[in-house]
Amino acid sequence: MKRQQFVVIGLGRFGSNLALELMDLGYEVLGIDRNEELVEEMSDQLTHAVVADATDEEVLKSLGVRNFDCGIVAIGNDIQMSILAAILLKDLGIKTVVAKAISVLHGRALEKLGVDRVIYPERDMGIRVAHQLVTPNLLDY
Numbered sequence: 001m002k003r004q005q006f007v008v009i010g011l012g013r014f015g016s017n018l019a020l021e022l023m024d025l026g027y028e029v030l031g032i033d034r035n036e037e038l039v040e041e042m043s044d045q046l047t048h049a050v051v052a053d054a055t056d057e058e059v060l061k062s063l064g065v066r067n068f069d070c071g072i073v074a075i076g077n078d079i080q081m082s083i084l085a086a087i088l089l090k091d092l093g094i095k096t097v098v099a100k101a102i103s104v105l106h107g108r109a110l111e112k113l114g115v116d117r118v119i120y121p122e123r124d125m126g127i128r129v130a131h132q133l134v135t136p137n138l139l140d141y
């Protein structure tokens with residue numbers, strides 16, 4: 001069976017760690033970031049890493065992004081960029097689009113665009129750590 005392919009947009013702390021973990025799990029990962037230094041750092045650790053503006057539709061098309069199984073928008077602080085990248089991934093027809101949100105309103109906007117899964121990393125990690133603290137034998141989840 002063909003290995004699932006992921007495209008990760010934004011290689012900051014969240015995006016780069018997600019991309020590296022997917023690589024460790026044996027999947028193919030295309031990383032995109034407009035920051036040349038970040039892309040250079042990641043280039044020999046990902047299947048492909050490209051310097052590009054993820055809000056440029058023609059660039060995404062030329063990278064064949066429509067053929068990926070899952071796209072992750074790992075841009076948080078710049079909500080405009082996050083929303084534009086998410087719209088483009090949805091419009092290109094990627095089956096599953098996941099996006100990180102930095103606030104509830106940001107998350108609601110992403111949901112309205114049809115993003116399949118919205119992640120709130122800080123909120124989710126806070127909840128997870130609280131559970132781990134009061135349940136020492138809890139298996140990591």
Ligand code: ATP
Nearest residue numbers: 010012013014033034035053054075076077078081
């Ligand atoms: P993190 O918390 O994951 O470290 P951050 O807070 O440093 O992220 P964000 O604003 O969430 O920064 O952006 C994450 C990454 O997305 C950055 O490396 C940034 O260069 C990249 N990025 C932002 N806008 C675009 C864009 N239009 N095209 C490509 N990459 C982008």
